[in-house]
Amino acid sequence: MKALEELDIRDDLAYTQTHEWVKITGNIARIGVDDYAQSALGDIVYVELPSVGVVANAGAAIGSLESTKAVSDLNSPVTGQIAAVNEALSDSPELVNASPYEDGWIIEVEMTDPKELDGLMKNDAYLAFVKTLAPIE
Amino acid sequence: MLRKTALNAIHRELGGELTDFGGWEMPLWYSTGSVKEHLAVIEKSGLFDIGHMDLLRIKGKKTFNLLQLCLTRDMTNLKIGACGYSMILNEQSHVVDDTIVYNLGENEYILIVNAGMGPVVRQHLEQHSTFQDVSIEDESGRFSKIDLQGPASPAIVKKLLEKGRGTIEGLRYFQFRGDYADAATEIAFAGDIPVLLSRTGYTGEVGFEIVMPYDKTLDVWNMILDAGGNDVTPCGLAARDSLRTGAVLPLSHQDIGSWPFVHTPWDFALPQDKEGRFTKSFIGSGIYDDPPALYTYPFCGFDPRKAENHGASVLLEGASIGTVSTCAIDMAIGRVEGKIYSVASPDKPASFKARGLVCGFVRVDRPLKPGSKVTLKDSRRSIEVEIVSDIRPNRTARVKI
Incomplete structure (x- = not known):
């Protein structure tokens, strides 16, 4: 597990309390898991991806990440159709660990209600949230 | 407060993801990650801190009789210099713990049992001992154990043996040499460190369990890393767990435990002859006439x-x-x-x-x-x-x- 000061926290992303991040381009939300989650889960060995076209509901599980330690849900932060999934993860799930914000992105959702983004955390709010989590050594 | 092994500072230095394992603070994995650690043991070798295990030394004329009564394996087959896997059952045939029993000769045996189980197994043995002349010593705190597992491990161990290098030539699975508590023992690592070197492990791969005096643990750990170079990777308990699972080995109190030990992949720990008949009776053997x-x-x-x-x-x-x-x-x-x-x-x-x-x-x-x-x-x-x-x-x- 990374120490707090080692966590990669990005200004251009919004985060959920269940450790997903969202990056907005137009009405497309690209979604992945944050550095905290990938570090806490350990080596990710399988990513269960949804099919393109399936409808994701905000706050509901849309896939899962399998690490050697545990299974963790991927919750969609927004509602909408799955527009794309990161097919590279089928062969290389370790990209989620190596590059959680770039090569390790997981899905893209075509948002139906951009107001849902208002409930997400940014910058200082996210940092304050991470600080409240179980003590990291 | 979690107990710490002699290598706790190493776990932190190597970026260990630490967890509570049976009351001990142990690494799940190091910064290498559990996948690479698992693969390292199959392709080269992995080094594990197993300092949380307990060790009982049993001596005296009737030791054989006590172990023949309390262990599932038939001790008549366990030659001096050999060790064997066994269950320790209670009267209900539930597993008290599993163990590797070492025959040191001259009525002296060692049992290595799971974390925290030394006092439990000792009490169980004492409860069933009507034998005068048997002493059971819990040596926790005096020894430590490191496992080196994987195809590169024999060559690494040979480099470290300062005394008795020849004695491990041809050493077979479930044979051992030496005794960590005996300064005059037949084998020693560089610096005259007495070790019990056992060709066993919990990964299914060729390798050694190394028992050494507690205060030499760090020396031996570093010695192995120096001698092994790129061929050795420190590994945590997650890799140990996935390796033993793939090798069809049980985890005590999870795959075996407080239910009858019947119809398992580990029936080889029972004293059966080729026709499947028991060669002895032992505590817990009553159930096998009519197993549930x-x-x-x-x-x-x-x-x-x-x-x-x-x-x-x-x-x-x-x-x-x-x-x-x-x-x-x-x-x-x-x-x-x-x-x-x-x-x-x-x-x-x-x-x-x-x-x-x-x-x-x-x-x-x-x-x-x-x-x-x-x-x-x-x-x-x-x-x-x-x-x-x-x-x-x-x-x-x-x-x-």
């Missing part, structure tokens, strides 16, 4: 997806027939047209890439044949897996050294 309908089987799935580690239901044609005791991922294996290959399989197809397979043990209420399909169901999902007779192929535990 309880069956433990290894299983292997078709991708890495897991069910909850213990407690997930096992379904056969929709009906619940038992529970999952271990569910892990062996990252060195994969299936090609249904057949399981390992990264170490000489016959693996050229295109083979090990993506890992879910595997473990189920405890069910009826006999199942290898090849049977069952469903593991937890709160999240259902996964189809296959009952198998073995999991990771081409293991090296028994190769000649």
Whole structure:
């Protein structure tokens, strides 16, 4: 597990309390898991991806990440159709660990209600949230 | 307050993800990560801190008789210099603990038992000892144990032996040499460190369990890393767990425990002759005349997806027939047209890439044949897996050294 000061926290992303991040381009939300989650889960060995076209509901599980330690849900932060999934993860799930914000992105959702983004955390709010989590050594 | 082994500072230095394991602060993995650690043991070698285990030394004229009564294995077959895997059962045939028993000769034996189990096993033995002349010493705190496992380990160990290098030539699986508590012992590492060197382990791969005086633990750890160079990788308990699962070895108090020890993949720990007849009676042996309908089987799935580690239901044609005791991922294996290959399989197809397979043990209420399909169901999902007779192929535990 990374120490707090080692966590990669990005200004251009919004985060959920269940450790997903969202990056907005137009009405497309690209979604992945944050550095905290990938570090806490350990080596990710399988990513269960949804099919393109399936409808994701905000706050509901849309896939899962399998690490050697545990299974963790991927919750969609927004509602909408799955527009794309990161097919590279089928062969290389370790990209989620190596590059959680770039090569390790997981899905893209075509948002139906951009107001849902208002409930997400940014910058200082996210940092304050991470600080409240179980003590990291 | 968690107990710490002699290598606790090393765990932190190596970026260990630390966890509470039976009251000990132990690393799940180091910064290398559990996947690479698992693969290192199969391809080169891995180094594990096993300082949380307990060790009992039993001496005296009637030691053999006490062990013959309290251990499941037939001690008449255990020669001096050999060690053996055994269960320790209570009268209900429940597992008190599993152990490796070492015959040091001259009525002296060592039992290595699980973390925190030294006092429990000692009490159990004392309770059943009507023998004068048997002393049971719990040596916790005086020794430490490091496991070096994987095909590179024999060459590394040979480099470290300052005394008795020849004695490990041809050492077979489940043979050992030396005694860490005897300064005049037949083998010693550089710096005259007495060791008990045992060709055993908990990974299914060729390797050694090394017992040394507690205050020499760090020296031995560093010595192995220096001698092994790029061929040795420090490994945590997650890799140990996934390696032992793929090798069809049980975790005490999880795959064996407070239920009858019957119909398991570990029946070789029972004192049976070739016809399956018992060669002795022992504490707990009463149940085998009429064993209950309880069956433990290894299983292997078709991708890495897991069910909850213990407690997930096992379904056969929709009906619940038992529970999952271990569910892990062996990252060195994969299936090609249904057949399981390992990264170490000489016959693996050229295109083979090990993506890992879910595997473990189920405890069910009826006999199942290898090849049977069952469903593991937890709160999240259902996964189809296959009952198998073995999991990771081409293991090296028994190769000649």
